[in-house]
Amino acid sequence: MAYITRRAAMAVAGAAIMTLGFSGAASAQQEIKLGYALANTSHYGVAANKWEEVVEAEAGDRYSFTHFPSSGLGGEREVIEGLQLGTIEATIVSSGTLSNFVPETGVFDIPFLFRDLDHARTVLDGPIGQDILAKFSDAGLVALAWGEQGFRHITNNRNEIGGPDDVAGLKLRTMENPIHITAFETLGAAPTPMAWPEVIGALQQGTIDGQENPLSVITSAKLSEVQKYLTVSGHVYSPAMLLVSQQLWDGMSPEDQELFRKATSEAVTAMRGFVDEVETSGIAQLKEEGMEVGELTVEQKAAFQEALGGAYETYYETYSKDLIDRIIATK
Structure with a gap:
């Protein structure tokens, strides 16, 4: 298993383009x-390592994984x-x-849509x-x-949060996600929509007051070093996705396609296990690291x-109320 840092990423990506025409029969x-935003020790890394492990166990040397963690690509x-x-x-x-x-993926980002992790997992693994x-x-x-990443919570350096008024004026990094922004x-x-690689620096410089993420990210990214307050809000469930390129997929045999499906299924199981553990231990860890937790x-x-009543009306204009009601009603 190989790891490439961001410094070398562009050179590697360029080399990949140049050598496309010579790959085929040569090897x-x-x-x-395989690129992903967080460290290899995070829930993304756990999934990435399991994905590689399962594929290489059955495919031998037909596939060789090179990991680009920490936004290396x-x-x-x-x-x-x-x-x-x-x-x-590939990416996670x-x-x-x-x-x-x-656009349909945005429906899962509606605040307070899911009751708990079991509810969310049942919906994602089911027909919807x-x-x-x-x-x-x-x-x-x-x-x-x-x-999966888990339920999102708010961290900031300005004040404790106990109600909507405490959020007013808070400069909060969000993902490039219109549902969250609304x-x-x-x-x-x-x-403030911002790519993840820029967030730590922006928090250190005071460009933003805070951010919102699941405990799996807050702990693995060591946000306790740059944030004072954690509010366990659980305002949004945050899924993740395992994707591959169409070109890779089309070049596979049906047997290898099935192997990749099996590998990503096992990767998701490992990822969810990591999230379950962090949901249990993360708050205690962050308290020990000095964060004030509410x-x-x-x-x-x-x-x-x-x-958020006004936001919900906006969501109904984008996603059918029937779909949202089906998600809420899933047992």
């Missing part, structure tokens, strides 16, 4: 450049565009930019989630499985839901 081994949008071009073979990506490629995966073929991508604008915050009560969450 039977297919390189899989650029931001998530850049990586997905690389898959479309065929210069990158958050839902942040997915709605730019398949699988139908959306299939739509990625229209974007020149092959979506193999839904991964929600925070409705609450009176100042959402958890929204049921009543406080209800106040946020009421304050």
